[in-house]
Amino acid sequence: MKRLLKPLLIAAAMIAAISGAAIVPARALVEIDVNKGVVEPLPIAITDFLSADALGAEISGIVAADLQRSGLFAPIDRAAFIEKISNPDAAPRFEDWKVINAQALVTGRVSQEPDGRIRAEYRLWDTFAGQQLSGEQFFASQANKRRIAHIIADAIYERLTGEKGYFDTRIVFIDESGPKNQRTKRLAIMDQDGANARFLSDGRAISLTPRFSPNRQEITYMSYESGQPQVYLLQLETGQRELVGNFPGMTFAPRFSPDGQKVIMSLLRDDGNSNIYTLDLRSRTTTRLTDSSAIDTSPSYSPDGSQIVFTSDRGGRAQIYVMNADGTNQRRISFGEGTYSTPVWSPRGDLIAFTKQSGGEFQIGVMRIDGSGERILSTGFSQEGPTWAPNGRVLMFFKEPAGAGGPRLYSVDLTGRNEQPIQSPNFASDPAWSPLLE
Amino acid sequence: MRRIATLTRNPAVIALVMALAVTGCASKKIPNNAADIGLGGAGSATPGSQQDFTVNVGDRIFFDTDSSAIRADAQATLSRQAQWLSQYPTYAITIEGHADERGTREYNLALGARRAAATRDFLVARGVPATRLRTISYGKERPVAVCDNISCWSQNRRAVTVLGGAGS
Numbered sequence: 001m002k003r004l005l006k007p008l009l010i011a012a013a014m015i016a017a018i019s020g021a022a023i024v025p026a027r028a029l030v031e032i033d034v035n036k037g038v039v040e041p042l043p044i045a046i047t048d049f050l051s052a053d054a055l056g057a058e059i060s061g062i063v064a065a066d067l068q069r070s071g072l073f074a075p076i077d078r079a080a081f082i083e084k085i086s087n088p089d090a091a092p093r094f095e096d097w098k099v100i101n102a103q104a105l106v107t108g109r110v111s112q113e114p115d116g117r118i119r120a121e122y123r124l125w126d127t128f129a130g131q132q133l134s135g136e137q138f139f140a141s142q143a144n145k146r147r148i149a150h151i152i153a154d155a156i157y158e159r160l161t162g163e164k165g166y167f168d169t170r171i172v173f174i175d176e177s178g179p180k181n182q183r184t185k186r187l188a189i190m191d192q193d194g195a196n197a198r199f200l201s202d203g204r205a206i207s208l209t210p211r212f213s214p215n216r217q218e219i220t221y222m223s224y225e226s227g228q229p230q231v232y233l234l235q236l237e238t239g240q241r242e243l244v245g246n247f248p249g250m251t252f253a254p255r256f257s258p259d260g261q262k263v264i265m266s267l268l269r270d271d272g273n274s275n276i277y278t279l280d281l282r283s284r285t286t287t288r289l290t291d292s293s294a295i296d297t298s299p300s301y302s303p304d305g306s307q308i309v310f311t312s313d314r315g316g317r318a319q320i321y322v323m324n325a326d327g328t329n330q331r332r333i334s335f336g337e338g339t340y341s342t343p344v345w346s347p348r349g350d351l352i353a354f355t356k357q358s359g360g361e362f363q364i365g366v367m368r369i370d371g372s373g374e375r376i377l378s379t380g381f382s383q384e385g386p387t388w389a390p391n392g393r394v395l396m397f398f399k400e401p402a403g404a405g406g407p408r409l410y411s412v413d414l415t416g417r418n419e420q421p422i423q424s425p426n427f428a429s430d431p432a433w434s435p436l437l438e
Numbered sequence: 439m440r441r442i443a444t445l446t447r448n449p450a451v452i453a454l455v456m457a458l459a460v461t462g463c464a465s466k467k468i469p470n471n472a473a474d475i476g477l478g479g480a481g482s483a484t485p486g487s488q489q490d491f492t493v494n495v496g497d498r499i500f501f502d503t504d505s506s507a508i509r510a511d512a513q514a515t516l517s518r519q520a521q522w523l524s525q526y527p528t529y530a531i532t533i534e535g536h537a538d539e540r541g542t543r544e545y546n547l548a549l550g551a552r553r554a555a556a557t558r559d560f561l562v563a564r565g566v567p568a569t570r571l572r573t574i575s576y577g578k579e580r581p582v583a584v585c586d587n588i589s590c591w592s593q594n595r596r597a598v599t600v601l602g603g604a605g606s
């Protein structure tokens with residue numbers, strides 16, 4: 001964490017529409033070091049946004065909750081505030097904020113447009129430098145009031161850390177209810193903070209492992225709805241479902257390619273082993289990438305689409321392998337104690353997250369793409385299935401306690417710090433993080 | 439769901455059942471044997487009925503951790519199944535492969551499939567026509583025993599021969 005020392009020339013009211021918010025990059029108030037983590041979160045004062053009704057405070061409250069959950073910011077108790085902001089367009093009394101150690105200050109206003117839309121403005125101030133760091137305004141329908149708050153939180157996060165935010169995102173997951181031996185498992189979606197949860201399937205058939213397409217308009221998942229477990233596509237907008245391919249056996253473990261043109265998945269062979277295939281969604285051609293008398297599953301593309309990481313037990317126990325996108329040059333990269341599975345390539349391309357089983361426990365960890373530098377981020381009785389936030393700084397996974405309880409979602413920093421439960425309507429598993437909406 | 443009757447065929451597993459009673463596994467709470475689901479004891483089922491198969495033949499076999507090898511005790515059960523299925527040829531059969539919870543979801547789907555295939559292949563080698571058999575994997579999604587120790591996990595690593603079709 002560093003103070004911003006150099007004065008910055010930023011227009012007092014940088015007005016941007018919701019679609020094209022360009023923010024001038026500047027030095028970060030918060031520096032993220034993945035090896036050490038941020039020891040001390042940045043104290044930030046987030047004032048209630050002015051509005052004629054409760055909406056202003058609701059939106060600024062969502063902004064504060066997002067920033068707090070990131071672990072990089074410590075919103076200051078509003079009871080400690082000295083200055084009451086009555087005009088968010090005017091410079092605040094910086095001394096009043098410095099004295100309560102607010103290094104950054106957020107002010108704002110929310111109003112209704114004649115056409116019914118919400119207009120939300122915010123300003124971010126560096127209190128010690130005594131200047132505005134950024135200011136934007138956004139318009140959205142009433143239905144998108146939480147999104148407007150997440151977009152503001154993303155803008156503040158990016159301005160203060162120099163990293164892209166991840167708050168205006170959603171999670172697809174499996175909602176689990178009922179006793180463990182007869183559990184209903186259905187598709188569901190919610191905002192990354194657990195709000196706006198809704199179901200995408202009725203729960204008559206088990207559904208598992210949903211994953212977003214790169215444009216986040218579709219998900220691919222596995223379901224038992226035909227009686228045979230198979231991979232499907234679901235259009236989120238229309239609810240339209242479609243079987244992926246026409247394979248004779250079970251298909252499972254699907255993910256999209258980074259260009260969204262292919263689904264990569266496992267296909268069960270008649271001898272009981274599983275190989276990795278791609279299905280091109282336009283040409284409908286299938287390509288087999290592995291051909292081993294072993295379990296080859298959980299494929300995940302590198303963000304540039306040139307490589308694929310996957311799980312195989314061809315060496316005796318489950319380990320992580322990497323191959324070129326055409327199936328050539330298959331090589332093992334995990335060599336630690338125990339077994340490794342569910343590898344997922346980071347959106348930054350530099351790391352692979354995985355589930356490891358060792359010494360009777362489950363761990364979530366990351367390693368470099370050559371298998372070196374393994375770092376365990378979380379250890380417990382049962383936890384698996386990491387998914388990356390689009391900025392590659394946070395992972396979500398699911399964790400199940402021993403006994404008859406059920407799984408819940410958690411997030412953890414790439415540093416291994418700040419493990420946090422994610423709210424969900426019931427038990428929840430198989431989270432998959434959406435990309436940021438452009 | 440009907441495992442005690444099956445297991446009493448096998449002395450090695452009777453010890454396991456007793457161990458479960460002592461440790462008070464939560465699996466006691468779910469109907470887990472023939473009596474619980476009103477099937478009556480061994481011998482009372484009509485020959486050729488589903489109950490006969492479940493109670494007198496044994497509808498499931500168990501596997502070692504992370505293995506799909508058919509154990510010696512399982513070979514005995516499957517040989518009885520093959521004989522019974524030849525005697526009652528109208529049943530179509532689904533073999534369900536399952537895994538315990540000590541593995542990840544996708545890997546366990548594959549492992550359950552491999553167990554179901556190994557079970558199918560054994561029955562085919564014992565003379566059951568392959569055309570009567572289909573397989574399905576439930577991975578770790580359908581445990582019969584719910585607790586957090588080794589004895590429960592061993593009950594969940596299973597392949598279950600489910601009768602369907604004409605006779606069911």
